[in-house]
Amino acid sequence: MTGPDGLIRPGTPAPDFTLPATPDGRRTGPGQFRGRPVVLAFYPADWSPVCGDQMALYQAAMPEFARYDAVVLGISVDSLWSHRAFAEARGVRFPLLADFEPKGEVTRGYGVYTPQGQAGRALVVVDPAGAVAWSYLSPAEVNPGADGILDALDQLGTGRQVTAR
Amino acid sequence: MSTPLQVTARLRVPVTEIDHIRGPLDAPVTIVQYGDFQCPFCGAAHPNLAELLRQRRDTVRLVYRHFPITNLHPYAERAAEVAEAAGRRGRFWEMHDWLYEHQDQLDPVHLSLGVEQLGLLPDEIDAEVDRHTYGDRVRHDFTGGIRSGVNGTPTLFIGDHRHEGGVDLPDLLTAVDATPTPTPTP
Numbered sequence: 037m038t039g040p041d042g043l044i045r046p047g048t049p050a051p052d053f054t055l056p057a058t059p060d061g062r063r064t065g066p067g068q069f070r071g072r073p074v075v076l077a078f079y080p081a082d083w084s085p086v087c088g089d090q091m092a093l094y095q096a097a098m099p100e101f102a103r104y105d106a107v108v109l110g111i112s113v114d115s116l117w118s119h120r121a122f123a124e125a126r127g128v129r130f131p132l133l134a135d136f137e138p139k140g141e142v143t144r145g146y147g148v149y150t151p152q153g154q155a156g157r158a159l160v161v162v163d164p165a166g167a168v169a170w171s172y173l174s175p176a177e178v179n180p181g182a183d184g185i186l187d188a189l190d191q192l193g194t195g196r197q198v199t200a201r
Numbered sequence: 202m203s204t205p206l207q208v209t210a211r212l213r214v215p216v217t218e219i220d221h222i223r224g225p226l227d228a229p230v231t232i233v234q235y236g237d238f239q240c241p242f243c244g245a246a247h248p249n250l251a252e253l254l255r256q257r258r259d260t261v262r263l264v265y266r267h268f269p270i271t272n273l274h275p276y277a278e279r280a281a282e283v284a285e286a287a288g289r290r291g292r293f294w295e296m297h298d299w300l301y302e303h304q305d306q307l308d309p310v311h312l313s314l315g316v317e318q319l320g321l322l323p324d325e326i327d328a329e330v331d332r333h334t335y336g337d338r339v340r341h342d343f344t345g346g347i348r349s350g351v352n353g354t355p356t357l358f359i360g361d362h363r364h365e366g367g368v369d370l371p372d373l374l375t376a377v378d379a380t381p382t383p384t385p386t387p
Contacts, residue, residue: 089353096270097347099340127272181352183210 042147043158043173050074050162051145055111057131058119064131066109066162073106073169073192074162075185078148078155080176082114082122082132090157090179092126097182104189109133112155113140148173161188210350210363216264221293224254224262229382233264233358235346238281238300239274239307240354246368247301253373261377265297266342268354276307278339283312285335286326287319295319 039045054065066074091110101108110132119132135142143149148156157176163169170188174180212233236243254261269277280300287296299315313323350363357364359376366372
């Protein structure tokens with residue numbers, strides 16, 4: 037189910053998928069992390085200045101995400117090779133997923149494929165059971181930061197689940 | 202949870218006496234800057250903020266908080282901790298200015314020379330920084346920034362609101378002059 041902006045809405049099961057990921061090219065996706073919250077960060081393209089800031093920022097914020105035992109996955113329609121160079125240039129060590137072939141298939145499934153053939157700048161927090169807990173579509177030129185994600189993780193109350201894991 | 206069209210980032214960590222504050226304590230407008238000493242955009246903003254404080258000396262105070270993006274800037278964390286060590290000795294702003302004026306000299310060797318230029322003892326400061334005496338302080342600033350919606354550096358909050366405009370002097374003057382100030386109490 038999607039909202040007026042097309043983006044997948046809270047309460048909907050998050051469509052499962054796997055995509056090739058940096059740094060090693062193996063396929064990964066949210067279903068591999070059941071029991072943990074997963075943050076899907078869709079972004080338009082590697083190398084555009086705003087994107088660099090957003091993914092670099094999430095790398096710097098990784099200790100905050102780790103407090104919730106959350107997994108962060110970046111997703112764009114760029115190829116694995118572009119992702120690899122981009123991740124290296126920005127010091128990004130979390131997986132960047134290549135929604136490259138068939139182009140944008142996963143992005144469409146989450147309702148964030150744009151007429152320009154890119155992903156919108158959307159954030160989706162998937163709860164440990166695999167349902168969408170929070171979603172947010174940012175204007176393409178605005179880096180949405182991490183505050184909304186961390187608030188959504190707070191709402192999940194995953195602090196307790198971390199200790200049980 | 203709702204999905205607002207646009208989240209407006211707000212400063213969530215109020216300014217307190219542990220903050221580094223430049224300008225009159227009772228200034229009607231407070232700018233909180235989240236910065237990274239190795240970030241070139243912060244370096245570019247530095248003289249503009251200094252000039253803003255000069256031109257609006259009775260109106261504006263500047264608060265500096267650390268936001269080192271270490272995966273982009275390998276020297277930023279150490280620079281922030283050195284600034285804190287200088288701050289412990291009452292010299293935060295001098296160190297802050299030196300760092301922004303010598304962004305190409307933030308490697309450990311040149312940084313020690315900078316500390317010495319300020320008349321501080323490099324060995325003493327290095328020892329504290331090596332023990333990460335000020336690591337928690339820097340982390341505290343960073344975490345508060347992330348929770349407030351800092352989305353890169355520099356991020357400025359004017360009052361409680363994230364400043365979305367540029368950091369050239371005219372942009373800053375416009376933003377400050379448009380900020381409602383509390384009516385002075387008689």
